[in-house]
């Protein structure tokens with residue numbers, strides 16, 4: 001017979017699952033249930049705890065949000081303090097937290113990137129960048145990459161390079177063109193007369209695709225040559241994820257506009273930012289400061305979280321940790337690739353974002369639930385379902401990486417035993 005506690009846990013799951021099925025997203029709810037998802041109840045560091053109290057080591061990290069882990073005490077404390085004075089902005093008065101975060105970002109951003117427009121998500125940060133580019137250059141044509149991911153609102157979706165997300169919403173934003181990622185010759189053909197090229201330093205949702213060394217330097221040179229803005233979409237790669245403060249730092253280049261979101265407010269309050277050079281911003285909005293606005297963007301709560309998160313990132317040397325732990329994670333994951341060549345095509349990554357490319361999507365259907373069963377959260381990348389992302393918080397320890405690798409090892413063995421050699 002079930003204890004009362006077990007009954008309560010089961011009924012919490014039933015109630016939440018039923019609500020998801022009826023009021024949120026019926027097919028996704030069923031898919032999540034099959035994948036073994038429980039109800040998340042609380043989280044700390046690299047762990048999420050479900051309704052039964054079971055701990056899950058999170059190697060999905062909110063798709064890159066939890067750079068500091070969950071509920072970093074310094075960020076939580078700062079946000080609690082700010083809640084006592086004011087949470088959202090009046091919008092008609094100056095706000096000290098918004099000002100301080102904009103200054104901190106200007107200090108940390110590469111080169112002379114200086115002016116921040118604040119929003120509440122990655123896709124909004126991208127929308128702002130695209131509008132800024134058209135206005136600043138007085139040109140219309142925008143260039144992005146196949147297999148890139150920039151969000152799902154209309155402008156960002158048009159930039160996103162995956163047909164399945166785009167086709168059903170056509171007509172999308174006109175005057176957009178996609179070029180192959182990592183290919184400077186195609187870019188050069190597309191750039192004459194273009195307002196901007198938007199690109200990720202690593203295509204994270206595209207299956208963790210790392211471009212050839214020097215690619216971003218080539219992008220910088222070509223954009224300068226053709227008078228197009230270079231927009232680096234750092235929503236996922238920014239703030240230490242790739243082992244560099246910004247993904248563009250790998251090639252040592254300064255874009256004209258940069259987006260940030262995900263890890264920016266330490267996984268506590270959503271925020272997005274579009275950071276641009278002053279002259280670029282002035283050409284767009286210098287005589288029309290209210291052309292692009294956001295009611296909630298830059299609110300004091302989110303900016304307080306952002307300031308605390310940037311402080312933790314620097315104080316705890318998380319960028320350096322991302323590089324060393326990322327190298328260890330990659331090395332360990334590559335041993336799995338050698339052990340399961342029937343299942344894994346390759347493992348690749350930079351810093352603490354790694355992708356395990358499977359020979360067939362079918363393997364993921366066994367591997368992901370098997371990982372969940374053994375207490376490890378992993379997920380597909382959004383554009384490439386054949387790739388499982390490994391994207392833990394930057395505070396992850398070696399012991400936690402070892403634990404994740406052990407669970408993955410067992411899951412690959414299970415997938416191989418169950419499915420044999422699948423064709424792609």
Ligand SMILES: Cc1ncc(COP(=O)(O)O)c(C=O)c1O
Pocket residue numbers: 063121122123124126149150151152200204205233234235236237261262
């Ligand atoms: C590079 C990049 N840009 C934009 C986005 C969209 O961010 P959001 O889901 O917060 O709108 C994402 C999300 O994964 C991303 O990885």
